[in-house]
Amino acid sequence: MQTWIRFRRPDGDIAHGRVDEKDADRVVEYDGPGYTEPRLTGAIHSYASLDLLAPCEPGKIVALWNNFHALAQKLEKPVPTHPLFLIKPATSLAGPGDAVQRPRAYGGKIVYEGELGIVIGRKCRNVSVDEAASYIHGFTIVNDVTAAELINADPNFPQWTRAKGYDTFGCVGPAIVTGFDWRKASVVTRLDGVERQNYRLDDMIFSPEEQVSRISEDLTLMPGDVIAVGTSLGVGSMKDGAVVEVSIGGIGALVNHVRG
Amino acid sequence: MQTWIRFRRPDGDIAHGRVDEKDADRVVEYDGPGYTEPRLTGAIHSYASLDLLAPCEPGKIVALWNNFHALAQKLEKPVPTHPLFLIKPATSLAGPGDAVQRPRAYGGKIVYEGELGIVIGRKCRNVSVDEAASYIHGFTIVNDVTAAELINADPNFPQWTRAKGYDTFGCVGPAIVTGFDWRKASVVTRLDGVERQNYRLDDMIFSPEEQVSRISEDLTLMPGDVIAVGTSLGVGSMKDGAVVEVSIGGIGALVNHVRG
Numbered sequence: 001m002q003t004w005i006r007f008r009r010p011d012g013d014i015a016h017g018r019v020d021e022k023d024a025d026r027v028v029e030y031d032g033p034g035y036t037e038p039r040l041t042g043a044i045h046s047y048a049s050l051d052l053l054a055p056c057e058p059g060k061i062v063a064l065w066n067n068f069h070a071l072a073q074k075l076e077k078p079v080p081t082h083p084l085f086l087i088k089p090a091t092s093l094a095g096p097g098d099a100v101q102r103p104r105a106y107g108g109k110i111v112y113e114g115e116l117g118i119v120i121g122r123k124c125r126n127v128s129v130d131e132a133a134s135y136i137h138g139f140t141i142v143n144d145v146t147a148a149e150l151i152n153a154d155p156n157f158p159q160w161t162r163a164k165g166y167d168t169f170g171c172v173g174p175a176i177v178t179g180f181d182w183r184k185a186s187v188v189t190r191l192d193g194v195e196r197q198n199y200r201l202d203d204m205i206f207s208p209e210e211q212v213s214r215i216s217e218d219l220t221l222m223p224g225d226v227i228a229v230g231t232s233l234g235v236g237s238m239k240d241g242a243v244v245e246v247s248i249g250g251i252g253a254l255v256n257h258v259r260g
Numbered sequence: 261m262q263t264w265i266r267f268r269r270p271d272g273d274i275a276h277g278r279v280d281e282k283d284a285d286r287v288v289e290y291d292g293p294g295y296t297e298p299r300l301t302g303a304i305h306s307y308a309s310l311d312l313l314a315p316c317e318p319g320k321i322v323a324l325w326n327n328f329h330a331l332a333q334k335l336e337k338p339v340p341t342h343p344l345f346l347i348k349p350a351t352s353l354a355g356p357g358d359a360v361q362r363p364r365a366y367g368g369k370i371v372y373e374g375e376l377g378i379v380i381g382r383k384c385r386n387v388s389v390d391e392a393a394s395y396i397h398g399f400t401i402v403n404d405v406t407a408a409e410l411i412n413a414d415p416n417f418p419q420w421t422r423a424k425g426y427d428t429f430g431c432v433g434p435a436i437v438t439g440f441d442w443r444k445a446s447v448v449t450r451l452d453g454v455e456r457q458n459y460r461l462d463d464m465i466f467s468p469e470e471q472v473s474r475i476s477e478d479l480t481l482m483p484g485d486v487i488a489v490g491t492s493l494g495v496g497s498m499k500d501g502a503v504v505e506v507s508i509g510g511i512g513a514l515v516n517h518v519r520g
Contacts, residue, residue: 059319060349065417077416084417087347087425089320091480104386105477125427126364156337157325157344158418165347165479167385217365219425220351 001250002178004034004138006095008051009043019047019175034176035121035137035223054095054172055140056119056224061088061170062215063144065160067205067230074233083206083214086160088144088228092170099259100145101168102240108149110238110258113231114189114197114246117142118208119176124221132212135221138178139208141187141254142228143171143246148237172226174252181250182208189234190245197234201248204229261510264294264398264436266355268311269303279307279435294436295381295397295483314355314432315400316379316484321348321430322475323404325420327465327490334493343466343474346420348404348488352430359519360405361428362500368409370498370518373491374449374457374506377402378468379436384481392472395481398438399468401447401514402488403431403506408497432486434512441510442468449494450505457494461508464489 003019005027016033020026027045032038033056065084066072072079094100102110121137150163164170182201189197206214211227221227238244240260247253263279265287276293280286287305292298293316325344326337354360362370381397410423424430442461449457466474471487481487498504500520507513 080414080417084414084419086421087349089347089479091482103477154340154344159344161346161421162478167480217363218422219349220427222351
C-alpha cells in the first residue's frame with residue numbers, strides 16, 4: 001500500500017508526493033503522480049504543513065447511479081444489468097478543504113453523496129474483469145455533490161449532468177491509496193459532526209473491477225480519471241456553511257464546506 | 261472570417277493552420293489553435309494534401325437536447341427554460357474521415373445527428389448573453405452520434421451519457437470558422453448521398469450566445485470546448501458501412517463512416 005497526494009508547495013508550485021509508511025508526517029516529493037513512474041525530486045515535506053489538492057487531475061469523473069443493494073432496495077429499483085452513469089467534467093473538481101460553491105442561479109437543496117473513488121492508472125479500453133485490476137492505480141474518496149432539485153426539474157429530460165456537473169461539485173481526496181482492500185471498508189459521512197452515512201463497500205453491486213471492465217467497453221478511461229462508484233443510504237441536504245466529512249478507514253477523510 | 265484547421269503533417273506531427281482567404285488550397289501553418297494567439301511557423305501546405313483532424317481538442321463536448329422549435333413540435337415537447345444537456349467526453353472525439361466505431365457489445369441502431377458546433381475561445385464562467393460572443397472562437401460542424409436504443413434501455417435511468425459518449429461518437433470538423441453568421445445557414449445531412457436533414461439554424465431555441473451564457477452559469481467552459489447546439493428533424497439510423505456527410509454552407513462538410 002502506497003499513499004499518494006498532490007499539493008501546493010510553499011513556493012506556490014504544484015507537486016506530487018508519497019507519504020512515508022513509517023512516518024505519516026513525512027512526504028517524499030515526486031515529479032509526477034504515482035501512476036506515471038515519477039522520479040524523486042529530493043524534497044521532503046511535513047504532511048501537516050501542506051496545502052492539499054485533489055490527488056489527481058481527472059479528464060472526467062464517471063459517476064455511477066444505483067450501485068448499492070441497500071439503496072436499490074430502499075428506492076425499490078431493480079439491480080441494473082450494466083453500470084448506469086453520467087460524467088462530471090474536469091471543471092467540477094474540488095480538493096480537500098475546498099468550498100462547494102452554491103451556483104448563483106440555484107437556491108434549492110444541495111446534497112452530499114459519500115463514495116469510494118477508483119483512480120485509473122493506465123489507458124483502458126475493452127478490458128476484461130480479470131485484467132481490470134492492473135488498470136486501477138488506487139482508491140480515493142469522492143463527495144459526489146448534487147443539486148438535487150434540478151434532476152427532475154424538467155419532466156422531459158432528467159438533468160443528471162447539470163445537477164452533478166457544477167464547478168466544485170466533484171470533491172476528491174485527500175489521497176490515493178494503492179492496493180486498498182475495499183471489501184473490508186466502510187464509507188462514513190458526517191454532516192457538521194453528525195454521522196449521516198455509514199455503509200459497507202461490500203454491498204456494492206458492480207465491483208471496482210467490474211466497473212472498470214464494463215465502462216471500458218463504453219469509453220476509454222485515461223490515467224487520472226476517477227470512477228465514483230455510487231453511494232448508499234443516508235444521502236442528505238447540506239445548508240450553506242455546512243461542513244461535510246467523508247471518511248474511509250485506510251484512505252482518510254475528505255472535508256469540504258458549502259459556500260452560499 | 262478565418263478558417264482554422266488542425267492536421268497531421270507529412271512528417272507525422274500534428275499542426276494547426278489557417279486557410280488562405282484568397283486561395284482555398286493554401287494553408288498557412290501556426291504553432292497553436294486560432295484562439296491561443298498562435299505564431300506563424302513559416303510552413304505552407306496544400307489543403308488537398310493534408311490529413312485533417314478534428315479542428316480542436318475539447319476537454320468536453322456539451323451536447324444539447326431539444327433546442328430546435330421544429331423538433332420540439334414534432335416530439336410534442338415544450339420549449340425548455342434552460343438548455344438541457346449532457347457531456348460527451350474528450351475520448352469520444354473523432355475527426356473528418358474517421359470511422360464511427362460500433363461498440364463491441366452494442367448491436368442496435370446507431371443514429372446521426374447533424375449539428376452546428378460552438379467552439380469556445382476563452383475560459384468562460386457566469387458570462388452574460390451580451391458578453392458571450394467574445395468567448396466564442398468560431399463555429400464548426402458536429403455529428404452527435406448516438407446509440408439510440410440505449411437511451412431508454414433501463415427504465416429507471418435514461419442513459420444519455422453512455423449512448424452518446426462512446427469513443428468516436430463525437431465527430432467534429434472539418435474546420436472552425438470565425439465570425440460565421442449562423443442565422444443565414446442551414447444544416448444538411450446526407451446518408452450515403454441521400455439528403456436526410458435540411459434545417460435552418462435560425463429555428464434554434466437558445467441562440468449560441470444564450471447557450472454560452474446559460475451553460476457558463478452551470479460549469480466553466482474552457483478554450484477548445486465544443487457545444488453541440490442540438491439537432492432538428494430527420495435524425496435516422498446508419499448501418500455499418502454507411503457514409504454520412506453533415507454540411508453547413510460557409511463551414512464545409514464533415515464526412516464519416518460507420519465501421520461494424
